Amino acid sequence: MSRSSSDVAVLAHSGGPTPVINASLLGAVEEARLQREIAGFYGARFGISGILKDDFIDLFAQPTELLERVAQCPASALGSSRHEVTREDLTRVLHVFRARGVRYFFYTGGNGSMGTAMQLQEEGERQGFSLQIIGIPKTIDNDLLMTDHAPGYASTARFFAHAVRDIGADNASLPNQVEVIEVLGRNAGWLAASTTLAKTEPDDPPHLVYFPEARLPLDKLLDEVSCVFHRLGRCVVVVCEGQLDENGEPFGAEVRPGSRGSLAQNLGQRLALLISTRLQIRARSEKPGLLGRATSAYISKPDWDESRLCGRAAVQAAVAGYSGVMITLLRNSGPEYSVELGHAPLEKVAFAERLFPREWIKSDSTGVLPAFLDYATPLIGPIERQAELILNPPKETVD
Amino acid sequence: MSRSSSDVAVLAHSGGPTPVINASLLGAVEEARLQREIAGFYGARFGISGILKDDFIDLFAQPTELLERVAQCPASALGSSRHEVTREDLTRVLHVFRARGVRYFFYTGGNGSMGTAMQLQEEGERQGFSLQIIGIPKTIDNDLLMTDHAPGYASTARFFAHAVRDIGADNASLPNQVEVIEVLGRNAGWLAASTTLAKTEPDDPPHLVYFPEARLPLDKLLDEVSCVFHRLGRCVVVVCEGQLDENGEPFGAEVRPGSRGSLAQNLGQRLALLISTRLQIRARSEKPGLLGRATSAYISKPDWDESRLCGRAAVQAAVAGYSGVMITLLRNSGPEYSVELGHAPLEKVAFAERLFPREWIKSDSTGVLPAFLDYATPLIGPIERQAELILNPPKETVD
Numbered sequence: 061m062s063r064s065s066s067d068v069a070v071l072a073h074s075g076g077p078t079p080v081i082n083a084s085l086l087g088a089v090e091e092a093r094l095q096r097e098i099a100g101f102y103g104a105r106f107g108i109s110g111i112l113k114d115d116f117i118d119l120f121a122q123p124t125e126l127l128e129r130v131a132q133c134p135a136s137a138l139g140s141s142r143h144e145v146t147r148e149d150l151t152r153v154l155h156v157f158r159a160r161g162v163r164y165f166f167y168t169g170g171n172g173s174m175g176t177a178m179q180l181q182e183e184g185e186r187q188g189f190s191l192q193i194i195g196i197p198k199t200i201d202n203d204l205l206m207t208d209h210a211p212g213y214a215s216t217a218r219f220f221a222h223a224v225r226d227i228g229a230d231n232a233s234l235p236n237q238v239e240v241i242e243v244l245g246r247n248a249g250w251l252a253a254s255t256t257l258a259k260t261e262p263d264d265p266p267h268l269v270y271f272p273e274a275r276l277p278l279d280k281l282l283d284e285v286s287c288v289f290h291r292l293g294r295c296v297v298v299v300c301e302g303q304l305d306e307n308g309e310p311f312g313a314e315v316r317p318g319s320r321g322s323l324a325q326n327l328g329q330r331l332a333l334l335i336s337t338r339l340q341i342r343a344r345s346e347k348p349g350l351l352g353r354a355t356s357a358y359i360s361k362p363d364w365d366e367s368r369l370c371g372r373a374a375v376q377a378a379v380a381g382y383s384g385v386m387i388t389l390l391r392n393s394g395p396e397y398s399v400e401l402g403h404a405p406l407e408k409v410a411f412a413e414r415l416f417p418r419e420w421i422k423s424d425s426t427g428v429l430p431a432f433l434d435y436a437t438p439l440i441g442p443i444e445r446q447a448e449l450i451l452n453p454p455k456e457t458v459d
Numbered sequence: 460m461s462r463s464s465s466d467v468a469v470l471a472h473s474g475g476p477t478p479v480i481n482a483s484l485l486g487a488v489e490e491a492r493l494q495r496e497i498a499g500f501y502g503a504r505f506g507i508s509g510i511l512k513d514d515f516i517d518l519f520a521q522p523t524e525l526l527e528r529v530a531q532c533p534a535s536a537l538g539s540s541r542h543e544v545t546r547e548d549l550t551r552v553l554h555v556f557r558a559r560g561v562r563y564f565f566y567t568g569g570n571g572s573m574g575t576a577m578q579l580q581e582e583g584e585r586q587g588f589s590l591q592i593i594g595i596p597k598t599i600d601n602d603l604l605m606t607d608h609a610p611g612y613a614s615t616a617r618f619f620a621h622a623v624r625d626i627g628a629d630n631a632s633l634p635n636q637v638e639v640i641e642v643l644g645r646n647a648g649w650l651a652a653s654t655t656l657a658k659t660e661p662d663d664p665p666h667l668v669y670f671p672e673a674r675l676p677l678d679k680l681l682d683e684v685s686c687v688f689h690r691l692g693r694c695v696v697v698v699c700e701g702q703l704d705e706n707g708e709p710f711g712a713e714v715r716p717g718s719r720g721s722l723a724q725n726l727g728q729r730l731a732l733l734i735s736t737r738l739q740i741r742a743r744s745e746k747p748g749l750l751g752r753a754t755s756a757y758i759s760k761p762d763w764d765e766s767r768l769c770g771r772a773a774v775q776a777a778v779a780g781y782s783g784v785m786i787t788l789l790r791n792s793g794p795e796y797s798v799e800l801g802h803a804p805l806e807k808v809a810f811a812e813r814l815f816p817r818e819w820i821k822s823d824s825t826g827v828l829p830a831f832l833d834y835a836t837p838l839i840g841p842i843e844r845q846a847e848l849i850l851n852p853p854k855e856t857v858d
Contacts, residue, residue, distance in 0.1 A: 077632055102853050106634075118853040129846035135628035137848050142633065160853075226753040229534035233476055234541065235505075239749070314732060325743065326728040333713060333724065344724065346748035350638070354625040357756040447528035449536050454501050454517040454559075 067163035072104035073140040074169030078212025080367035086131035087371025107141030145176045150183040164378045170199035175410035181384045194374040195386030202250035203413045206404035207388035211367035214360035214439035217254030219352045221443045225258035228265025228296045235294040238343040242328030246302030249416040255298045256427040260445045265296035273415045277306040373401040397438035466562035471503035472539040473568030477611025479766035485530035486770025494778045506540030544575045549582045563777045569598035574809035580783045593773040594785030601649035602812045605803035606787035610766035613759035613838035616653030618751045620842045624657035627664025627695045634693040637742040641727030645701030648815040654697045655826040659844045664695035672814045676705040772800040796837030
């Protein structure tokens with residue numbers, strides 16, 4: 061197709077990958093191929109770091125069949141970065157963009173990345189550089205404002221819901237043990253909440269779910285675990301990596317050297333140790349950790365589809381003249397789940413976290429209220445209960 | 460079908476579940492239904508503990524369709540147990556069996572369980588009780604002697620190989636970090652070895668794989684991690700939960716209270732902490748833990764099929780008059796993978812561990828020799844490499 065302009069587009073990934081981040085990339089490239097305004101489309105290698113180093117790949121040169129296969133794979137196909145952007149970096153980015161003839165910039169990330177995009181927009185305007193910047197939402201944490209949910213959340217949520225179901229079934233078949241399952245999520249409990257989709261019967265796992273939005277006194281945790289364990293002979297506890305105790309500390313867990321704040325490295329393990337020493341109950345912990353965002357086995361179809369649509373919508377918005385906005389997902393009302401795409405100003409999403417709604421949390425730590433299940437089930441899907449034998453005893457008896 | 464006898468069979472699970480343990484149960488029930496010698500078939504609830512409490516379910520009363528669905532699910536459908544069997548327990552088991560008219564006992568487990576089966580056999584013979592005992596092999600650790608491999612290993616191995624591939628891809632897309640992945644395996648490195656199936660190109664993860672069969676000096680680990688990290692800017696390390704250092708200690712990790720020996724609870728985390736503090740490299744750890752044996756998403760088809768066949772073969776062997784043996788898998792020679800089923804005396808497998816062959820381990824800690832891949836690939840399957848973009852830069856350059 062002949063191009064009507066020499067304008068170039070750049071797309072970069074930022075922060076942690078999601079299982080569907082490459083579906084947004086596919087959508088953006090598909091759409092850009094249709095737009096005569098976009099003469100070239102470059103992917104930055106390793107996020108903003110790649111832009112700073114003028115390290116790009118040619119996205120229009122990728123075979124469609126390859127892009128489609130890449131879109132099925134988690135981990136960022138372009139490479140991503142957690143580089144903290146300085147004012148000098150912004151100037152360098154604009155310099156590279158100018159030299160490359162870049163007019164459109166697509167930045168796939170969470171609320172911090174949207175903040176960077178906003179700063180770049182402001183710096184570009186200050187320099188009189190006509191650059192259109194569109195944010196593509198992406199976060200497993202689901203903590204972006206202005207969107208019903210964020211691409212990436214539902215697939216990681218689906219992983220953790222299955223993990224809790226499966227480890228819970230293992231725990232039920234070999235009981236007399238407490239299982240602490242550490243899920244991703246530093247400040248927001250959306251992923252922890254999703255594990256309640258594993259629950260069909262009242263005594264199904266998870267038995268206790270804690271939300272990092274509230275501090276958790278250790279004694280409360282121990283009391284609640286003890287209560288479940290003595291009733292059922294087993295207990296599955298879901299806790300976020302970012303959970304803090306009544307003192308705002310991670311229960312004495314080890315804090316990552318150099319980490320911002322007090323994110324623990326071994327919170328689940330620390331809690332299992334406290335449960336086993338204080339309650340004299342056998343306890344262990346599992347930390348699937350990054351596997352929750354890195355595996356393709358539990359990709360949610362709506363999540364993948366929406367991630368791709370967000371990529372397409374970002375290109376459409378840019379060509380239509382929008383700038384300084386992030387693509388959003390707006391849920392339609394009605395009994396059937398459907399979404400429309402919209403956009404929100406970057407300043408409304410930058411550096412802000414959407415926490416899990418307190419009014420959806422059960423006060424007894426056993427999970428969430430139906431409002432969350434109504435919200436989450438169309439995204440994550442129902443989690444099928446495992447088949448179980450019929451427990452009829454044989455007829456004969458023995459003394 | 461009319462039964463020619465009143466003899467009853469009992470099947471019990473022992474120890475940790477596997478992803479395919481219920482396929483053996485399906486196979487045993489399918490075969491028992493064909494055998495007129497077996498009038499009733501009971502499943503013990505929670506292993507030997509269920510026998511001691513006379514707590515059984517009627518396996519012939521299970522609908523075939525339900526059994527087939529159950530056979531697709533990990534976790535023990537009957538419930539399992541780690542109860543350490545005493546001499547008094549053996550007497551009680553024989554008492555219950557006599558009262559129930561039990562003539563056939565199928566015990567699904569690993570080498571410790573085969574030891575229990577052997578002791579029960581001896582006690583039965585001492586009491587002149589005509590009880591036929593057949594062991595059904597089951598262990599994710601693959602440490603049973605006399606069998607080419609054990610049902611359960613390949614599926615858990617397949618999980619961990621994918622986990623290393625996927626976490627490795629995440630690590631490659633967001634580098635400057637060391638990832639320590641803790642895999643199951645206390646004394647034997649079969650699962651650790653399986654993660655090397657994720658490697659297609661020389662620099663694919665895992666970059667370093669350690670085997671618990673050899674002590675690992677901390678300095679050697681740090682040197683090797685440093686070397687890989689400074690060459691690639693990333694490093695994926697696979698370590699077994701049972702790895703010990705040069706002093707026979709778990710590197711200062713926390714040891715499970717009440718655990719036999721020195722099995723650490725947080726070995727991967729401990730090593731990540733040592734790497735980050737000693738080498739000043741960002742490091743984290745993931746511990747999928749029991750998820751490796753509890754998820755159905757990575758069940759190996761040959762593993763499932765063979766597990767079912769072992770259940771069938773156990774019933775056939777019992778009816779044919781065998782006792783005091785464990786079913787074994789014997790690999791045929793030739794280019795196409797195939798197995799035949801056999802049996803080995805319980806005393807040849809009881810309480811003995813088959814460690815990973817030292818001659819299959821590369822001396823530089825980077826993995827295994829092709830002999831292992833020849834052994835493992837037919838069981839676990841090739842692990843598909845994730846699709847990657849073509850790294851062509853765009854034509855223009857910038858200063």
